Amino acid sequence: MRTRLTMRAAWALCLHSLARGIGRMRRLRREAMSRSSREARRGNVATAAALPALFIVGL
Known part of the structure; x- marks a missing residue:
């Protein structure tokens, strides 16, 4: 929910690349x-x- 609000706020502020x-990141x-x-x-713990x-390390 927070991610969606952040995306919408970025879009509204014309920060399209950020959105x-x-x-x-959400899809990844x-x-x-x-x-x-x-x-x-499958059992590959x-x-x-x-x-x-x-x-997490990649972030």
């Missing part, structure tokens, strides 16, 4: 969490733990 960047976070849950279901950690 797009926030959207990209969702993708990383999806991949890690998929790996955990080490990979499932490493994906969110790598995402």
Whole structure:
């Protein structure tokens, strides 16, 4: 919810590139969490733990 409000505020202030960047970060976070849950279901616990950690370090 906060991300969406931030994106809308950035768009309203004509900071279009910032709004797009926030959207990209949101999609990347969702993708990383999806991949890690998929790996955990397969039994690859080490990979499932490493994906969110790598995402956080990348920020």
